[in-house]
Amino acid sequence: WYAPTCQLSLTSAYGYFSNFIDQDITLGAFRGDVTETETTRWNYDGESHLVTLNANYTYNECLQYVCGYEYVHGTNTFNVPTSPWVGDGVDWSLLSSLSDVRVRTHRVTAGFDWQPRCNLNTYVRYILFDYDDISSGVDSGTAHMGLAGFTLIH
Secondary structure (H helix, E strand, O other), X not given: OEOOOOOEEEEEEEEEEEEEEEEEEEEEOOOOOOOOEEEXXXXXXXXXXXXXXXXXXXXXXXXXXXXXXXEEEEEXXXXXXXXXOOOOOXXXXXXXXXXXXXXXXXXXXXXXXXXXXXXXXXXXEEEEEEEEEOOOOOOOEEEEEEEXXXXXXX
């Protein structure tokens, strides 16, 4: 946090999140008997890096401008072990490449807070959200959103 003037406040942050799980997974074996299954230990790995930059400018006691930027790069993947049934096992190795999640997001927010009278606060925001599906590109896209509301205390 840094405030170069009484009216301007700047903040930034970095966050790192990780998630590593070993889990037993049971799947159908498809060797003729519909009740036959295989249980193996799968390794799940998740990781995200988050960077934020924000600025708040107080124009006067009733009006404040806000803007911010957020960047996230995240992955969620898993490794499928080989079947315990040598020679007769099921090959699930393709599943991990079809299910991995690798994304990069950008979010830009701009707007203002206005207090027209005591105990009444209003806000208006524009939000640009860009989602980049690095794994497959199937779910990539950009959303333009608006948000407005008020708070009344009585």
